[in-house]
Amino acid sequence: QVQLIESGGGLVQAGGSLRLSCVASGRTFSDNAMAWFRQAPGKEREFVAAINWVGLRASYAESVKGRFTISRVNAKNTLYLQMDNMKPDVTAIYACGFHSGADWYGVNFIRSWGQGTQVTVCS
Numbered sequence: 001q002v003q004l005i006e007s008g009g010g011l012v013q014a015g016g017s018l019r020l021s022c023v024a025s026g027r028t029f030s031d032n033a034m035a036w037f038r039q040a041p042g043k044e045r046e047f048v049a050a051i052n053w054v055g056l057r058a059s060y061a062e063s064v065k066g067r068f069t070i071s072r073v074n075a076k077n078t079l080y081l082q083m084d085n086m087k088p089d090v091t092a093i094y095a096c097g098f099h100s101g102a103d104w105y106g107v108n109f110i111r112s113w114g115q116g117t118q119v120t121v122c123s
Helices: none
Strands: 003-007 010-013 018-025 034-039 046-051 058-060 068-073 078-083 092-099 110-113 117-122
Touching (some): 003 092, 003 110, 018 034, 018 092, 034 078, 046 078
Antiparallel strands (some): 003 018, 018 078, 034 046, 034 092, 068 078, 092 110, 092 117
16 A cells, blocks of 8 residues: 655745645555646545656646646655646645556546645735
8 A cells, every 4th residue: 555645735825836745655656657636625626637657648637737747756756746827726735646557547546645735825
């Protein structure tokens, strides 16, 4: 079972940037796709971005394309989400997910979740 711990959340003004990190432990990290999801108050969890096992293929929600970048450093067992030009509507708890396969096939293949980190953007 893999354990995931997110960090890097916080309070930022609109237009600012944050970089979230997700550190994995407990099993091999480099063989599996990873993803970021978020959940805002009163809303369902939604997909943000995903990356394949080697980091060469990424998928993004339309709402974050051009502003968010997902990446990974397998040697550090770490997944990242760079968030730029942030707007208040991205305020949510952001959580990383460990995918069962090497390539991204969707949320149904997420096997482990982190506890999440709060991101708040004020205007």
